[in-house]
Amino acid sequence: MSSTDESKKAGGKSRPRSKRLRTIWQSLETITDPEIPVINIVEMGMINDVRIDDEHVTVDMTPTFAGCPALDFIRNEIRVAVSAFEKDVKVNVVFDPPWSTDRITEPARKKLKAFGLAPPTAGDCGAGQESMENIPCPLCDSTNTSLESIFGPTLCRSIHYCNECLQSFEFFKTVR
Template sequence: MVSPAPWPSAEAVWAALEGIPDPEIPVVNVVEMGIVREVQVHEGRATITMTPTFSGCPALHTIRESLEHAVRKLGLEAEVRTVLSPPWSTDWISPEAKQRLERYGIAPPKPVGDLIQLEPSPTRCPRCGSLDTTLKNSFGSTLCKSIYVCNTCHEPFEGFKAV
């Protein structure tokens, strides 16, 4: 009697999820953004725990569907759990993703850490590197970004909000 093939491992699921781009910032994926928190595989079922960047994120439905689709393509049943505590932090974004954001023209978030800053540090222009920038609007194209203008190269750019 031939034994059934083993189910894909949690590592295989993680690898599949790394192929899912963030719907709002396609140069980074949902794993390196820190949205996917945990993957468990047991008897043909993958349980994925995710924490959204913002509880009202308009891309939540798309992310959930993409996670489920990637798991089903591996031959597993999918369960996606949303966990809001601890809340997502920009500190969960991988260093590689922060570099890719900058190359894409989005100023990556500064480390949040545990301290409250009374005066925010300047946001570096992702195009010329200048710290001489001005916040023009705290609401960018998505909830997680603000709009800046560089006073050196005069180019507008988005900056990722640190949360």
């Protein structure tokens, strides 16, 4: 029994029918990235697949950034959460399909914005410095903003300044 086809979609949007699988997915939704506590790892698109057979559970997770220091932490959180009702839990780190910011679900983007973090854009961000200018301000929605620093307090964020509401803000860098 496998949920491969159902769960390949970003953010595990389609829910598996089996009750056991559903319970596992629900437990994964209780885990958050410690650096972005407002969205869970399923909404973030970090779970590529969950497979079960009679005795075993295999969770395929994919890292947001390869050097993310929270990776081992999250991997352990998954093991602990699913082990609450499963005996044998294996967590694999996989790169196919690779994580990209396109996998962050729409509700999660709204939560990021409410958190004060500008959500990733659809454009080819990272193509050049110009591509990181005029990122919409999460506070006032103005695009009259400037890039301050390509790198920020965590690997996934850059720092910007809003010329309209005169606030600095962080942007969840587009990665794809």
